[in-house]
Amino acid sequence: MTSPHIEFQNVSTRYGSKDILKNVSFTVGRNEIFGIIGPANSGKTTMLKSINRTLEFIGGATRTGTITINGEDTRQMDPNALRRRIGMVFPLPVGLPMTVWENVAYAPRRMGINNKEELNEIVERCLRQSVLWDEVKDRLDLLGTRLSGGQQQRLTLARALSLSPEILCLDEFSIAIDPVTTMRIEDVLKELRKTMTIILVTNLTQQARRLADRTMFFWRGEVIELDKTDVIFSDKPADKRTFDYVNGVFG
Amino acid sequence: MPENTPVKRRKFQFFDFIEKPMELFIRICGWSSIIGIATIFVFIFKEAGPMVPRLDWVEFFTSSRWIPNPAPGNPASYGALALIVGTFGTTFIALIIAVPVGLGAAVYIGEFATGKVKETLKVVIELLAAIPSIVWGFIGLMVLGPLVKSIFTAAPGSAWSKIMVTLQLASADGGTTQGTNLLTGGIILALMSVPVIVSLSEDALRAVPDNFREASLALGANTWETVRRVLFPAARNGLLAACLLGMGRAIGETMAVLLATGHSNRIPEALTDPVRTMTATIAAEMGECVQGDDHYRVLFILGIVLFVITCAVNVAGDLIIKGVKKANKA
Amino acid sequence: METASKNPFAPGEFERKKDQALAHRKWVMFGFCMLLVLPLIAILVDIFWKAAPVLSFDYLTENPTNKGKEGGLWAPLIGTFYLVIGSLLVVTPVGILAAIYMNEYAKDGWLNRTIGIAVTSLAGVPSIVHGLFGLGAFVLAMLPGFNAMLGLEGDEKWEAGLLTASLTVAVMNLPVIITSTREALGAVPQSFREACWNLGATRFQTIRTIVLPNSLSGMLTGIILVVSRAAGETAPILFTGATFFKFIADEGVEKWFPYGPGEPFMAMSMHLNIISNQISQMPENMKFGCAAVLIALILIINSFSIALRVWLRGRKRW
Numbered sequence: 001m002t003s004p005h006i007e008f009q010n011v012s013t014r015y016g017s018k019d020i021l022k023n024v025s026f027t028v029g030r031n032e033i034f035g036i037i038g039p040a041n042s043g044k045t046t047m048l049k050s051i052n053r054t055l056e057f058i059g060g061a062t063r064t065g066t067i068t069i070n071g072e073d074t075r076q077m078d079p080n081a082l083r084r085r086i087g088m089v090f091p092l093p094v095g096l097p098m099t100v101w102e103n104v105a106y107a108p109r110r111m112g113i114n115n116k117e118e119l120n121e122i123v124e125r126c127l128r129q130s131v132l133w134d135e136v137k138d139r140l141d142l143l144g145t146r147l148s149g150g151q152q153q154r155l156t157l158a159r160a161l162s163l164s165p166e167i168l169c170l171d172e173f174s175i176a177i178d179p180v181t182t183m184r185i186e187d188v189l190k191e192l193r194k195t196m197t198i199i200l201v202t203n204l205t206q207q208a209r210r211l212a213d214r215t216m217f218f219w220r221g222e223v224i225e226l227d228k229t230d231v232i233f234s235d236k237p238a239d240k241r242t243f244d245y246v247n248g249v250f251g
Numbered sequence: 252m253p254e255n256t257p258v259k260r261r262k263f264q265f266f267d268f269i270e271k272p273m274e275l276f277i278r279i280c281g282w283s284s285i286i287g288i289a290t291i292f293v294f295i296f297k298e299a300g301p302m303v304p305r306l307d308w309v310e311f312f313t314s315s316r317w318i319p320n321p322a323p324g325n326p327a328s329y330g331a332l333a334l335i336v337g338t339f340g341t342t343f344i345a346l347i348i349a350v351p352v353g354l355g356a357a358v359y360i361g362e363f364a365t366g367k368v369k370e371t372l373k374v375v376i377e378l379l380a381a382i383p384s385i386v387w388g389f390i391g392l393m394v395l396g397p398l399v400k401s402i403f404t405a406a407p408g409s410a411w412s413k414i415m416v417t418l419q420l421a422s423a424d425g426g427t428t429q430g431t432n433l434l435t436g437g438i439i440l441a442l443m444s445v446p447v448i449v450s451l452s453e454d455a456l457r458a459v460p461d462n463f464r465e466a467s468l469a470l471g472a473n474t475w476e477t478v479r480r481v482l483f484p485a486a487r488n489g490l491l492a493a494c495l496l497g498m499g500r501a502i503g504e505t506m507a508v509l510l511a512t513g514h515s516n517r518i519p520e521a522l523t524d525p526v527r528t529m530t531a532t533i534a535a536e537m538g539e540c541v542q543g544d545d546h547y548r549v550l551f552i553l554g555i556v557l558f559v560i561t562c563a564v565n566v567a568g569d570l571i572i573k574g575v576k577k578a579n580k581a
Numbered sequence: 582m583e584t585a586s587k588n589p590f591a592p593g594e595f596e597r598k599k600d601q602a603l604a605h606r607k608w609v610m611f612g613f614c615m616l617l618v619l620p621l622i623a624i625l626v627d628i629f630w631k632a633a634p635v636l637s638f639d640y641l642t643e644n645p646t647n648k649g650k651e652g653g654l655w656a657p658l659i660g661t662f663y664l665v666i667g668s669l670l671v672v673t674p675v676g677i678l679a680a681i682y683m684n685e686y687a688k689d690g691w692l693n694r695t696i697g698i699a700v701t702s703l704a705g706v707p708s709i710v711h712g713l714f715g716l717g718a719f720v721l722a723m724l725p726g727f728n729a730m731l732g733l734e735g736d737e738k739w740e741a742g743l744l745t746a747s748l749t750v751a752v753m754n755l756p757v758i759i760t761s762t763r764e765a766l767g768a769v770p771q772s773f774r775e776a777c778w779n780l781g782a783t784r785f786q787t788i789r790t791i792v793l794p795n796s797l798s799g800m801l802t803g804i805i806l807v808v809s810r811a812a813g814e815t816a817p818i819l820f821t822g823a824t825f826f827k828f829i830a831d832e833g834v835e836k837w838f839p840y841g842p843g844e845p846f847m848a849m850s851m852h853l854n855i856i857s858n859q860i861s862q863m864p865e866n867m868k869f870g871c872a873a874v875l876i877a878l879i880l881i882i883n884s885f886s887i888a889l890r891v892w893l894r895g896r897k898r899w
Contacts, residue, residue, distance in 0.1 A: 375621060
């Protein structure tokens, strides 16, 4: 593991009276691809939302414990500045009701970048990175909501990359995308890791196996096991439940 | 290792500068409705205040002697019983007509009608709601009134007159002589509250989940049985709220009843007797009284009574609707 | 043939009766709907028929003379126009911002609930009570203070007029615009907002760039509704500035700007109210003419809102 980038220290979240995360602690290294696997409803999405503090928008949700980025407590930061440093892609594709170009240029324009050339460059770079460029390069003025599900998903990824974030969180990003395109995006992710830390939440255990340096098995709000991906997917992970999940015995 | 170059904020734009002041302004405006209702309360009580301890409240609620401008030397008296009876009488007639018609129309529009028919009916209901109350009053006075008059008028002592007196449709003094009366006012108010009842009942019916309908239909019940045995019970609260809000509209209505009820301060004995409501009294007499005198303040007290009644009715209706929404969400 | 007649699923006596009953009830309910539609049509036809002799372009552009027994409707029409504009200027920004606060900023809690109840109560206040409020608050409390502040004396003093009436009508329409705007804002999917927040856009930026552009047309229907209500209301302006007769110029610029904000004004609804039952020997034609013009005005305004809705349904962006 390289130097720590994101650190969870005893993080617990509650939604009303329901515990979602139970005293979670772990560290994500810089420029690491960090895989998180686990069954649905384990609190993986909640974990991502607590990193960029969008959990605060959900009524009744509370968090305790500390999350630090580069050793700095996220609670001390301006939430909007924090969110600009973290690219987020959630499973449901969201094309904003504006053109494809405007979708990708949305965040940079909010940052005060108005130079058309510069924006064009950002749009092209992000769309290439999300493997959408070839499909939409002639139709950049199409409404983002008119794209297909898989295209919207990649548009969401392109938006998340538009501010060159230092952390990219992908939550089951490939759910609406065909396998071939998924493989191409995975190649891009291997490129992107040179400049950013990637947290990859996935239901496809094989995807984590292909990409992640380290993988965490997460179940019912608790970290069951965190180790090198090779170990998690080997015949002898430390916890029997990990072996069962990875091999499809339960989950 | 290559360095990441995050995008830095370039320059502040116009909207960034106004963001904080705008948010403050939005917050202030958020309070506007509370401020509105509070100031209404304050100012009406302020104008009515000095009269509150002096008013003979027993007389106000039990006598129908409303004599604000007595002959010189006599005391004024403010018995509002006839006005209260007038308000509730017209509202009652209106509801008797509007509730069945409104619910029936809502069921037809919501469950039976399709396509163009449905759209047309909805537009008509909307137009009914849009017609201003003064126009309804005009219709009562000029169109419906003469019609009612021609139906119920009879020579004193004639057979038709006797029938109507027995049925309390008209008073003994030769049937009605005026077209504007309790019945006319009630019909006009019914037409005015029907749109409220229809649109809210339709919402209530639409809020019933479709699987209720499907389950009922799958058991072999036809549409009507489904409406009767499944939808009505399931949407009961919503329908009740619709009727309450329709009632709220009827009680608070002013210009229509001013023109269409005959404006006569007495307790009606028959369906076609002219009456007078609290709202119409305020509208008609405020212009004549001197600002600050007793009469003026009593009119504000009538306003308070109306304010309290309609607020109670509307908030109750709204709470019922909200309760229904919550129950459906859970 | 044999097998067909023995179809086990063919309706029996019981089912046939049920179907008949259903058909009957359907007709009864259709009858209820017709009870609303037919009288409305009959009444409208009756009014426009009786109004037909006076209806003309001149009727709209001439001032009323001889207590409204002759002449046209220009003065009340232009008064209603300014009343609508005046109240819109106040109620639109306040109402829309209030709705934005309730929908986008306020968290579920006692404050939001209280505001909700206040909106409901405000919507339920009878129009005549709004009139009383306008009299007490704007005419009797605000105007004297205003005059004293500006040091206006004698004839210069502002009296109950366009300003006070517009404010009263604005307060009355506040809940209407809040409710319709909230509906329009609520129609924008929450996922759009979340997508923007995830990109680090502030709440205000999100509202400005995503929520408002996509709910603007929905809000417009609410504003049209307010226009229609403001144009038709009588009770709130009875004591707050509307008057039955005010002499205004027949020609020139003053014909278009006849009323100052501190002057009593004529309005269509008020005009109809007075000529229909308070002036003796008013020609029937004039009464029906005034009613017909007011109805036509309201119907035209409302058909804008209906057309806008149909158009909106045709161009959904998501």
